[in-house]
Structure formats: structure tokens, C-alpha cells
Amino acid sequence: MMTIDPVTLAIFLPLFGAVAAFVAPRAAALIGLGTLALTAAAVGLLARDVIATGAVIVPLGGWGAPLGIELRADGLSVAMLVLSVAVGFLVSLSALDALKGPANARQRQYFWPLWLLLLTGMNGVYLSSDIFNLYVMIEIIALAAVGLTVLTGTRAAVRAGLDYMYASILGALLFLMGVGFIYLQLGRLDFAGLMDAEPTGALFAAVALMLVGLALKTALFPLHFWLPAAHANATAPASALLSGLVVKAALYIVLRLSQYMPFPSESLLTLIGVMGAGAVIWGGIQALRAERLKLLVAWSTVTQIGLIFVAFARAGEAGLTESWKAAALLILAHGVAKAAMFLAVGRIKDEVGHDTIRDLDRAPVRPTLAQFTFALAAISLIGLPPSLGFIGKWSLMEGAMAAGYWHWIAVTMIGTLMSVAYFSRVFAGFLRFDRVRGTVAEHQGWAVADAAPLALAAMAIALGLMAAPILNFIEIGYPFGEAK
């Protein structure tokens, strides 16, 4: 009788699902939802194990690190798995509606295998404890994500997808070169080997190469050039997955590397913080200038990623043991809220017929529920209490205050004000009725399809109330050395 642990299942279930959905395109949606439910069950089992016994390690092939590859699940990785599966499930539900109809037959057929491969890659990243394996996983993510970007087949989407692919492949290559040099020096690829490493200049350079590659993949300013067009031109469920989940994989790797391989210098960390601050301000300016709603939301992703890096650098090298938690909270908060927001924008665009911000107040149809979802998600992204975004920002500023790094607080405040400003542009469009001739059908445009985004947005708010248990959970199995 086969006995397969939930760690392995969390990666292999989506893989088999992707294959099945590709081979049987007619049943793709059914297979996709079934696979997500099964994967969610596996992640649930894994979460139970991790809570009960701490970090779980599976030595694939029985060889054990460093020769073989070990999968490792601890609090942080399970939190990321839960994020990808839970957000993924709700996005999938809304994809059922967004991709319906004969015109979308092709998109429907290919959405599921690509999305399940994406899930395979992301779960693989969150469970990996080997840097070469991380490289292979980010390649799977990259190809599947590019596929999802160009799903609509419009010229703009294909153009954006091509830019995305170049950026992504370049990022992966830089990461791979860093991995190669680390192997050359240490002779091993597992995280445990990195921990004992002697910090040298060459090792620093190798880690820097990996970080640049990851910055390119996660779109950290000024390497963000590919993101706005890619996320704004994809179909709504794909945008939600790309913005909510995909960029988090590279962010997670940065977080992991910082846990197992402390950054060799304060200046590198400051540089990361400065790039983050640049993203917050530049992204904010672009979001204020954006003409289309989807583009505004995509630029808001750039600012939020910048904010996560600011959280990372908030207390310098000494505070890194705590800073990663603030960054992790912001990652979770953004994942949930941004997925909700992109889905809501997709719904608004479907009902109103366009997503030009200036003309939103002229629309005779007001999809109230989708607009409400957008507002809830914006509350979390702006960081108003009691949302998870608020907790993340609060923990960022608390740490920065404690360490006396007031400039990071200033950056956070500026970013928050700018996000209020650019989201207000949208709210004004939602709430003004005086520019419409004739009667406004205020309560038109409700549909069952609003349920999934609304649930996500509600989660973004409600999770803020559960911040303490979440913080306790992501600490399970940290630091690495104490795991069984």
C-alpha cells in the first residue's frame, strides 16, 4: 500500500491535475476544481502535522541532503501554501464565470493546465530546501505565468507577455549563476549548507547575483518595468493569480535566503530598502496617473512589493530576525487583497463595459457588490484597521521605531497617503451619480460571480483579527537549525 506524505502530495496533486486537465480539455474545469480541493486537503493535513510536531522534512529518494533533495515544511512555508491554495481556489471559482461562453472556449481549455502547473511550481518553491531545486521551480512558474499572461491573445497581452518572459528568464539565469557559484564554493546546494558557510566576498557576490535575479522576477523597482503591462492586460482571474500569488514566490525565496544566509552587510539591506522606497513612490505616482483601472491596480502591486522590501530592511541587519515576519504578514495581506481587487475589477469591467477610470462615473450600471469588494480590498491595501494590511504596516513601523530608523516610517506614511489618493480616484467614480443622464440602475450587475472576490476581500479584512495566531504559526520551525 502506498503511503505518501502530505508534503509530497501538495506538489504532485496539482502536477497530476495539470496533466489530466491538458489531456482532457473538456473536463478541465472539473479536474481543476477537484485538484484544488484535494490539494487543499493535503495542505490541511500538513498544517495539522506542522502544528503538532514542528517542521516536517521529507528526504526524497531517501538520500538526504546534501546529496539528495529534502522537502521541508515549516510554519512559513505552510502559511504560503495555505495562501496559494485558498486564494487559488476562490480565483478558480470566479474563473468559472469569467471564462464562460463559447468565445472563451480556448482560454477555458488552457487556463486550467497552466494554472495547475503554476500551483505545482509555487508549492514546490514553498516546500523546497535546495537552491538548485528552487531554480527549476521558478522556471516552471515563469513559463506557466507567461502562458497565463497571454491567455487573452490580444496584441497588447502578447507584447507584455514577451517582455515578462525576457525579464523572467533573465532573472532565472542570474539566479542560476549565483547558485552555480555557491555550489563551486560550498560544494552543496541545501539550505543547511548555506547556514554554516564562511561569509566571503565571493559568496556575497553570488548571493547578490541571486538577489538581483529575484528582484527582477518579483518586479522590485527599478526592475519592475515588465509588471504593469503584464498584469493589466491579462484576463481577470489570471491577473489575480499573477499579482496575488506569482510575485510572492520570488519574495518568499528572498525571505528564506535571509533566514538561512544572513545578508553579509548592512549596506546591501539599505540598498534593498531604498529600492523598495523607490517602488513605493514611483509606483504611487504612476498609479495616480494611470488611466485604466487595471493598470492602476497593477501599479499598486509595484508599490506593495516595494513596501514588503521596506519591511524587510526596516530595522537593519540586527533586526532581520524579526523583520521577516513583518514582510511575511505583508505578503499574505497583499496576496489576499490584490487577488480580490483584480477579480472585482474584472467584474466591474464586465458589467460596465470598460475600465477607464475617468468615465466610471458616467456608467449607468453600477455593479455595487464588485465595487464594495474593491473598497474592502483597498482598505487592506491602504492599511486601515482591522485589516491584515494594517497589521503588516503596523508591525513594519513598530520595528522601525524600535530600531530608530525613522526614514522607513516616513516612506511607509508617504506610500499610505499616496494609496489613499489613487484609490480615491476610483471611489469618486463609484460614488458620483450626477454625471449620468437618465436613471442609474444602482443595484444592477450583481451575480453569483461576485461571491468569490467578496469572500477574498472579507478574508483580507478578517485575517487582521487573527494576526496573533498567524504570527505564532509562521514562527513554527524557525530558525532552521532547531528543526527535527
Add this chain to the structure above:
Amino acid sequence: MNDPLVIFDLLLGGAIIALAIASLTVRDLFAAVVLFIIFGLLSALAWVRLSAPDVALAEAAIGTGVTGALLLKTLHHLRFVTGTLGHQSALSVTPHTPVPSGVIWANAAFCGLITLGLAVAFLGAPQAGPGFDALVSEAMPASGVEHPVTAILLNFRAYDTLMEVVVLLAAVIAVWQIERGLSDAPAPVMGEVWQGFARLVLPAIVVVGTYLLWAGAEAPGGAFQGGAVLAAVGLLLLLTRAYVPRPGHRGIARCAFVLGTVVFAAVALLVASGGRVAFEYPADHAKALILLIEGLVTISIAATLAALFHGREPVALRNKEDRNDT
């Protein structure tokens, strides 16, 4: 330094760098592709000189052979789209809108920083790093195969290899889902001489590809190299029009693409029983299982690479082409 081959190595290294520069600077795209192919062949030679025959085979088969074919096919399509199909050197690298100088400087700065990082990492690296060598030779007897590279790829780190096969699967799904309409360049048809050539070399390629796969257990070679060589069969069949993809073939093609992934993953999970974890092959069946996996993965790789060369999901042909075929 007494080794006379040092001169050869220096020449080789110089030639590789010169070819890289040439293929980047030459303005004619066709010349750039050809220079790139030669660059790949010489790189393969360099890998041989570095005592990495497995990498050399992969570089020659995939990095040069399949990639070169893909680039030439893309060029053909570009020429068709721009209406310059007949002119050999018509399409040169002249962007429609000039790149702003700010972008150029930013790119230069970025590349400079990367080069600096590479230089520091390279200069600070130890001459002979520790590596896996000791661990691998210790675990070899339990691996089921005799060639250390195959042992690493299909046993010690089989999970990575499975995921690399999945990367290829993701690539072909991503390519198939792009709706290109019907405006495709007519496939470059080979003349009668080529038909005869194909008839002669096809059996030889099949033998070489299968040999590479089989030899992988004891000597350099394996699924990726064998698959790439077998993909050449597919390329020739497509080019000679001996095989024309049709919508009805989609189902079987999908099955061929996923075959390797499914069997690899299924074997990995099925061996997990009685205290063993996934990928832990029972010692006495290890060789058979590895051969089974490699064989089927080879078929998938060959089919996938050939499909990538075709570059699209098979669509219904226009009537005119249909008549030509029948």
C-alpha cells in the same frame, strides 16, 4: 602548461568569444543565427575539453541543434510576415523606434554591475571546489546505474529532473495556447534532394538517439540528449512534409507530451511504500525503473521539441494546402 592542447584551448576560447561578439553585432539576422549555431558547436567542444561530455552532448543536441532550428524557423516566419521571404539578407536588426539613450545607459549600468558581480564571484571561487564527488562515489553502488551523471539525474536528484521535464511540458502548453489564427508562414519545404537525404538519415538518427538513451546508464548520454536527437526525426518529417500535423492528432500529441511526466511522477510515488519515501527506488529494481523512466521521458522530450519547432497547436489546413497534400 606543458600540455600542447593548451594552445588549442586558447584558440578555442578566443574563437568562442569572437563568435559571441560577432553574432551579437552582425546586422543580418540570418548571419547572426548561423554564427550562434557555430558558437554552440564550439561551446560543445569546450565542454569536451572541460571533461564534461554529458554537457557537451546536451549543448550540441539541444543548445545548438534544436535551438538553431527554432531560430531559423522563427526567422523564416519573420521574413514571411514582413514580406521579405525571397531576399537573403533583407531582414536586418533595425528597430522601428530607436531605443532612448536613457534606456541604453541604464542597461549598460545594469550589465556592468552584473559583470562586476560575476567577476568577484569567479575570482574569489576556490580552484577545485569540494563538490558532490565524494558523496556520489559513495552512493553509486546503490544507485542502480554505472554512470554518475545518470545516477544524479535519475536517482539522487530525480525530483529536479522530473521538474525539468515539467518545464518542457509547461513550455509546450504555453506555445499551444497562443491563438495565431491561420496566418502562418508556409512551412519551408525541402526539395527532392532533401527528400532522399531524409530517407537516408532518418534511420541513422533513430539509431543514434536510441543509442544515446541506452548508453546513458554506463556512459555519457541520456534522456535529454537522446530526446533532442530523436526530435530531429520529427523536424525532418515536418520539413519534408512526410508528416503534416492535423487537428485530429491533438489528442495523441497531448498524450505524447505528458507521457514522460506521468510515468516519472507515477513511478516516484508508487515506490513509496513500506517505509520508503517518494523517489526511493527499491535497490534491485532501480536499473529497470530508471530505464523505463528514461525511455518514456525520451519519447516525450522528442515529441515536445518537435512540437515546439512546429510552433502551434495543429489547426485545420486551408483548402489549397489540403489539395496539395492529397
